[in-house]
Amino acid sequence: MGHEIVGQVTSIGHNVTKFRVGDIAGVGCIIGSCGPCDNCKQDLENYCPKMLWTFNGHHEDGTRAFGGYSDNMVVEERYAILIPNGFALAGTAPLLCAGITAYSPLKYFGLSKLDRHLGVAEFGGVGHMAVKFAKAFGAKVTVISSSPSKKKEAVERLGADSFLVSHN
Template sequence: MSKSPEQEHPRKAIGWAARDSSGVLSPFKFSRRETGDEDVAFKVLYCGICHSDLHSVKNDWGNAIYPMVPGHEIVGVVTEVGRNVDKFKVGDKVGVGCMVGACHSCDSCKNDLENYCPKMILTYNSIYYDGTMTYGGYSDMMVANQRYVIRFPDNLPLDAGAPLLCAGITVYSPMKYFGLCEPGMHLGVLGLGGLGHVAVKFAKAFGIKVTVISSSPNKEKEAIERLGADAFLVSRNQEQMQAAAGTMDGIIDTVSAVHSLMPYLSLLKSHGKLVMVGLPEKPVEIAVFPLVMGRKILAGSCIGGMKETQEMIDFAGKHNITADIEVIPIDYVNTAMERLAKADVKYRFVIDVAKSLTSA
């Protein structure tokens, strides 16, 4: 006789969950599996709030499974390891990002690109190997296979480092893959939010010229004086946009709202690359002529594999790259979601799970 989910997952856990597409989160009791031979269990200290969490709890993408415990920027301290775990020990600082499983046999998995595996298992709102729901980091503890656990550098603060597990790898991976990280290059960063501000920091650490492109003129001082961008373009200013035409090797588009891509293709040099990492809710329209005439590339990129994610965190530790955060208690999460929808945060909310999640 097969075991029930309660028998398979006897470890009691608490968190906050959405129950329907209203997206409202409230205390929730659930269970996690015991620490298996390949597993790492850790106490969750902090969890970032990603824009994907907001889309997910509101079922904007039509794939929500409720109750849903969001959170895929999860960091904490190891409390237990399985007998076959050789990468981690009790007391280590670790994190879990956007995925917790994959097939491990397809071409993507064999090339350390588990993020493109057709059977990738998301950290939350997904079905695990045993048929049970995955629950994310708005919770007190986590259990994950060691393959999907990231070791944090000692010098990288957990709270400000947590968003790198999604926002960081989301911008780091396309910079590396599309060759937009070589000294002397000129990169445009479209949007200065949770992804964009981290993209500027990574780009400057790579030693390249960075221009922030935004519809908000009031972000210029922030972009240049505090984040270190070299230049700033107001996307609604036609004179500025025309003056910058044909000057960029690539653009990382971090905008999650529906927007036209045409103005930004004109900023690219011939053979330039416009890489989409934001996730608008509706399809975008694109004219082919500007792509053909400049042999330009319109591409997409989604997080990174586990090997590259560890590489990204190590790079962040070496160059002291962190997200700009606002730390909140978990009972503020619904207000934080409302503010996130209005882009009213600089630039990432991070839940202080350990200090504020005490009961459910």
């Protein structure tokens, strides 16, 4: 869908302060919103009636947004993330969807507090990210999967504390 995007900044608007031409930026699934509505003011831009998706959205002038499938794209500064020098770009892109999908609820529900135990049901892209973030927060992690073949990856590669097969 073109929504995990990492690319080089080729030009900036006159009010842009956190990017320079040549910087590497990351973009998730939203590239714009109205700003003054109640949702935007409460950091709930995903509920803004004028929210603009990275992919298949339409700019105010009617042009369509094609996301990562575009050669170039326009993004509001607040929806772009400065990627530090030295980050592997191919490994950075998944953080902009699966990564934030896992990170946001872990942070919101206080997984960083001591003595937390997280169960990760199934083990796809979001599940992998959930294990990595939860371990970084210091939580105990159990991966729950219907596929016994994923145990080695979950425990040995990603550091899950335990693994549970969800069927006999």
